[in-house]
Amino acid sequence: MLDRLQHAAFDYFLLNTNPSNGLVADTSRPGSPASIAVVGFALSSYPVAVERGWLDRHDAVQRCLAALRFFRDSDQSGSPTATGYKGFYFHFLDMHSGERVWRSELSMIDTALLIAGVLAAGMYFTAATDDEDELRELADFLYRRIDWHWAQGGGDTIRQGWKPECSFLHYGWEGYSEAIVLYVLAMGSPTHPITGSCYKSWTSTYQWENLYNHDYLYAGPLFVHQFSHAWIDFRGIRDRFMREARSDYFQNSSRAVFIQREYAQRNPHEFTGYGEHCWGLSACDGPTDEQPDVHNEPRRLFGYAARGVPYGPDDGTLSAPAVLASLPFAPDVVLGSIRHMICRYPEILTEGRLASSFNPSLPDSHGHPWVSAGHYGLDQGIVFMMIENHRTGSIWQLMRDCPYIGSGLHRAGFRGGWLQQRANHDGESH
Numbered sequence: 001m002l003d004r005l006q007h008a009a010f011d012y013f014l015l016n017t018n019p020s021n022g023l024v025a026d027t028s029r030p031g032s033p034a035s036i037a038v039v040g041f042a043l044s045s046y047p048v049a050v051e052r053g054w055l056d057r058h059d060a061v062q063r064c065l066a067a068l069r070f071f072r073d074s075d076q077s078g079s080p081t082a083t084g085y086k087g088f089y090f091h092f093l094d095m096h097s098g099e100r101v102w103r104s105e106l107s108m109i110d111t112a113l114l115i116a117g118v119l120a121a122g123m124y125f126t127a128a129t130d131d132e133d134e135l136r137e138l139a140d141f142l143y144r145r146i147d148w149h150w151a152q153g154g155g156d157t158i159r160q161g162w163k164p165e166c167s168f169l170h171y172g173w174e175g176y177s178e179a180i181v182l183y184v185l186a187m188g189s190p191t192h193p194i195t196g197s198c199y200k201s202w203t204s205t206y207q208w209e210n211l212y213n214h215d216y217l218y219a220g221p222l223f224v225h226q227f228s229h230a231w232i233d234f235r236g237i238r239d240r241f242m243r244e245a246r247s248d249y250f251q252n253s254s255r256a257v258f259i260q261r262e263y264a265q266r267n268p269h270e271f272t273g274y275g276e277h278c279w280g281l282s283a284c285d286g287p288t289d290e291q292p293d294v295h296n297e298p299r300r301l302f303g304y305a306a307r308g309v310p311y312g313p314d315d316g317t318l319s320a321p322a323v324l325a326s327l328p329f330a331p332d333v334v335l336g337s338i339r340h341m342i343c344r345y346p347e348i349l350t351e352g353r354l355a356s357s358f359n360p361s362l363p364d365s366h367g368h369p370w371v372s373a374g375h376y377g378l379d380q381g382i383v384f385m386m387i388e389n390h391r392t393g394s395i396w397q398l399m400r401d402c403p404y405i406g407s408g409l410h411r412a413g414f415r416g417g418w419l420q421q422r423a424n425h426d427g428e429s430h
Helices: 002-015 036-051 057-073 108-124 130-145 180-188 197-203 240-245 249-266 320-324 331-344 377-391 394-400 403-411 417-429
Strands: 161-163 208-211 214-217
Touching (some): 002 036, 002 377, 036 057, 036 108, 057 130, 108 130, 108 180, 108 394, 214 249, 249 331, 320 377, 377 394, 394 403
Antiparallel strands (some): 208 214
């Protein structure tokens, strides 16, 4: 089952990429723009696909080069129709021209997810060939070009975004989020790093809670507990915050699974389908009040939203990809739940891939749940990578060997585990 789901998730990238520039569509729906974060997931997936025999190595290298050359040569003027600025990129780009679309923001977190994929590709393709030499040089160039310090906008933490029309958005990162990988990359930069206190300023906004008898660093949506873990192996390594809490981010993500499941079992809003094997609130697509087939629904419906536990929002919409992407944290629970959801609601599997979301509280005339149309690249990317991390840990291993990741983790105060072993090994080798 995992092999089929992982292979189908990878096929999303083959079906929804512009081969001339490497850009990958945000969704499989007609007219979708590219998402820079989805490109990062694609770049991270190509090495695994080569190892699994799903993609020829030469083809994989060409796909990576198309994307990396595009970003190298892209318009970095920061104009309203540019591709990026200061080494960062706008969240959504035209699939063909690469220009900014939807007046989207210059996204710090989505750039970080892109660059994590860039570095993953650079770490894997190490053959002494002209193409792979160029790939590694481009990966290094794109990372070094980013001005992470500028992204602080003069504040204590990294800003979430910037627009040419209004400069920095008026909020930073507050509370635990998927931004650890952003801060690690920003701390590890050899050219424009953030200041040393920036990471500490961010972690000072964390919210520690006790939910259902679990002591837990709070974040409501499941994706928050997954995205940084797609690249970074947090097992047994701790920053200052986690040392004081006597936990680590991997354990915390495991607790998130059990908190999500407990919430679904309690089902405070009495939604259809929720239970021990049917859970998963995250950022995902969802029904809206404007849809003609749900116009009589008395509850408020949120469309695409970051649904979360236990404080909401919650409109009965569940994300099966978010459940499957929790696989490394609680394998038995996740496998049992995914089997149950697919068996009970086979409509959630289309073209072999999990739909972004489904809502059993909104059945059609045949009793089938509302199901999100098409597929989302972020869903398929996180599913692909977390299945691989569960099966082989190969992506984690690849990034453990990345000196920028190691440097960023050290500067952020992470110690112990594989980081300590690597430091000891490096010391002995020197």
